Amino acid sequence: MRKVIIIPTAIAVLVVAAFATANLYRVPTLVFPFEVERPAEVRSVEYIVEGVRCRGTSMGFVKMTAEIPGMISVTTYARNNSAIVEYDPTLTDPDSIREAFEALVEREGVRYQYFRALSQRDID
Amino acid sequence: MRVLRALVQIAFLAGTVALMVRGLAGLTPNTCEAYCPFGGVAALFPLARYGQYTCRLTELNVSLMVSVFVLTIATKKSFCSWVCPFGTVSEWLSRAGRKVVGRSFHLPDRPDRLAMNLRYVVLVGALALTWTVWKGDLGFRAYDPFYILFTWGGHGTAAFSFYILFAILAAAVLVPFFWCRYLCPLGAVMDPLSRYGGLRIRRNPEACTDCRECDRVCPHQIPISQEIEVTARNCTNCLECVVECPEKGALELSCYGK
Ligand code: SF4
Ligand code: SF4
Numbered sequence: 001m002r003k004v005i006i007i008p009t010a011i012a013v014l015v016v017a018a019f020a021t022a023n024l025y026r027v028p029t030l031v032f033p034f035e036v037e038r039p040a041e042v043r044s045v046e047y048i049v050e051g052v053r054c055r056g057t058s059m060g061f062v063k064m065t066a067e068i069p070g071m072i073s074v075t076t077y078a079r080n081n082s083a084i085v086e087y088d089p090t091l092t093d094p095d096s097i098r099e100a101f102e103a104l105v106e107r108e109g110v111r112y113q114y115f116r117a118l119s120q121r122d123i124d
Numbered sequence: 125m126r127v128l129r130a131l132v133q134i135a136f137l138a139g140t141v142a143l144m145v146r147g148l149a150g151l152t153p154n155t156c157e158a159y160c161p162f163g164g165v166a167a168l169f170p171l172a173r174y175g176q177y178t179c180r181l182t183e184l185n186v187s188l189m190v191s192v193f194v195l196t197i198a199t200k201k202s203f204c205s206w207v208c209p210f211g212t213v214s215e216w217l218s219r220a221g222r223k224v225v226g227r228s229f230h231l232p233d234r235p236d237r238l239a240m241n242l243r244y245v246v247l248v249g250a251l252a253l254t255w256t257v258w259k260g261d262l263g264f265r266a267y268d269p270f271y272i273l274f275t276w277g278g279h280g281t282a283a284f285s286f287y288i289l290f291a292i293l294a295a296a297v298l299v300p301f302f303w304c305r306y307l308c309p310l311g312a313v314m315d316p317l318s319r320y321g322g323l324r325i326r327r328n329p330e331a332c333t334d335c336r337e338c339d340r341v342c343p344h345q346i347p348i349s350q351e352i353e354v355t356a357r358n359c360t361n362c363l364e365c366v367v368e369c370p371e372k373g374a375l376e377l378s379c380y381g382k
Contacts, residue, residue, distance in 0.1 A: 003377040004125050006323055007202050007361060008132050014191035022187040029177045053153050054180040056261070079182035 022079075029078040030058035034071050042072055044123040045094040046084045047101075052076050058083070064108070068092070068100045084123065094120055125363045129205065133212040140209040144274045156209075156274040157265070158182065162310040164189025166262065169255050178254065179262040196314045200321030204304055204311065205360035210270040211304055214296040218343070221297035229298045230345055239306045240358070247309035269293070269303055300343040305358070315357045323361060325354040326378035331371050338365035338375060353381060 029052075051057050058076035061083055065071055070091030075084045087097060098120055143159075146152045157163060163185030170178045171186070192203050204211045222228050231239060250264040257263070265271045265280045272281050272289045295302035304311055327338075327348060338348040344358045348365050361377070369375045 003323065003379065004128065004363065006377075006379075007199050007206055008128060010195055010198050011132065011202070011207060014195050015188075018184065018187040018191040021190075022183040025183060027171060027175065027177060027183060029182075031176060050153075055176075055178065078177065078180060079184065 026077055026079075028075045029055050030062070030076045031073070032058075032062045032075070033073040034066060036072060038072060039088045039090065041089055042086050043089045044084055044086050045097065046082055046121045046123055047098065048081050048119045049083050050081055052078060052081045052083050054078050064101065064104045065097075067104060068097055070097075094122055125367055129363065132206050133209075133215075136207050137209045137212050140274050144276060147278070148276060155271070155278050157262070157271060157278075158184060159188060160185060160270070161188040161192040161203075162313075163262075165310070165313055166251060166254050166264070169251070181262075192310075192314070193317055196317040196321060198321065199323040200318045200359050200361050201311070201314055201357075202323070202361040203314070204301075205362035208270075208304075209274065211301070211360075213273070213293070214301050214304055215343070217293060217296045218298075218300040225298065228300050231299075236345065242306050243308055243312035243315075246307050247312040250309050305344065311358075318357045318359070319355055321359075321361075322380050324378055324380075325359065325361070325363075325365060326376050326381065327352055327354075328374050328376070331374040333371055333374075335370060337368050337370060341365060341368045348375070353378070 049061060052061050055078070058074075058078065061076065062074050065074055065085065070088040072086035072088060074086075076082065077084075085097060087093075092100075140156050140159075143152070143154065143156055147155050157180055163181045164187070167177055167181040167186055170176055195203055205215070218228055230236065250267075254262060254264060262280065265278070266282055266285050267288055269289045269292045271278065272285045273293075275281070277286065292303050292307075299305070325348065329352065332349065334349060336349045339346075341364045342348060343362065343364065344356070344360065346354060346356045346359055348354055363377070366375045366377070
């Protein structure tokens with residue numbers, strides 16, 4: 001009955017393969033374009049936001065971002081709490097977006113504390 | 125064989141319980157849902173239609189789903205009796221039930237086969253509701269005993285969820301693998317792949333004395349003593365039949381008959 005070892009071996013290999021392949025591709029949890037005219041130049045910044053955990057919290061993030069001027073779109077990736085914001089560089093910049101966003105978090109109170117950006121990275 | 129399987133089961137169950145405890149202690153926002161291969165199935169439609177995920181589903185659910193499918197093609201439904209923590213709990217409960225009550229209960233043949241089709245109803249219902257009425261929210265989690273148990277009433281569950289959980293656990297004490305056998309939608313998805321699973325139980329009629337001990341111990345009521353090769357879709361390669369068979373060499377694991 002040496003063949004029995006095939007089962008736990010296959011399980012171990014396939015679990016490792018699943019974790020490895022899950023890192024090879026990325027599909028968004030939410031893509032939300034704001035209803036604005038797309039300017040000639042668009043830049044992107046990625047924020048890691050603990051509160052972006054699913055489609056619902058991604059929508060919460062979008063709702064708050066909508067109040068910030070210069071927003072073009074938000075794309076979230078719940079698996080790594082990532083929110084990529086496209087913005088109009090003639091109207092705003094990553095630091096201003098972050099400051100505006102954190103002011104909104106402050107205004108909304110405890111319920112939205114987990115929306116604080118943990119880090120940011122310019123993509124363009 | 126039993127020890128090896130129990131070790132693998134305990135490892136997966138321990139991991140799931142550890143995640144549950146960390147979640148309840150507020151140490152992680154993740155739940156068992158993040159590692160559920162059925163989540164991959166639920167993600168397929170929104171992925172194909174909108175290129176986006178549903179609710180909390182991610183790449184990991186999809187990759188784990190693919191891994192479970194490959195595992196099933198290779199080793200039939202070994203996921204159920206080696207990996208699935210809810211399968212492990214069901215198995216232990218039915219063992220305890222047999223000890224206390226002295227026996228387990230099975231539906232007669234025909235109603236049993238009919239009731240097994242309920243899994244397809246649950247599968248279609250869960251997916252259809254997720255994609256329509258629940259609008260991408262995993263509303264199924266309020267009815268999913270795996271999620272209710274291993275999040276202990278996590279997000280999206282309600283008081284009635286616990287009634288469902290306790291009813292299913294109580295049924296598992298009397299009817300082996302009640303949830304797995306009659307209701308599990310992941311089991312329904314695995315069915316067609318399991319039928320062609322490569323690693324199967326093979327009976328050697330020359331060594332077999334037709335004592336039917338294998339039929340008696342099989343938790344899935346498979347008539348092993350009447351087969352040469354077990355191709356039944358619900359065989360989970362738990363190997364109980366092999367362990368209990370009194371004749372050396374009468375039952376073995378084979379790879380496509382070899
Ligand atoms: S338990 Fe073994 S000997 Fe008995 S019927 Fe099954 S295969 Fe044959
Ligand atoms: S007892 Fe044998 S036939 Fe029945 S499920 Fe387990 S491995 Fe398959």
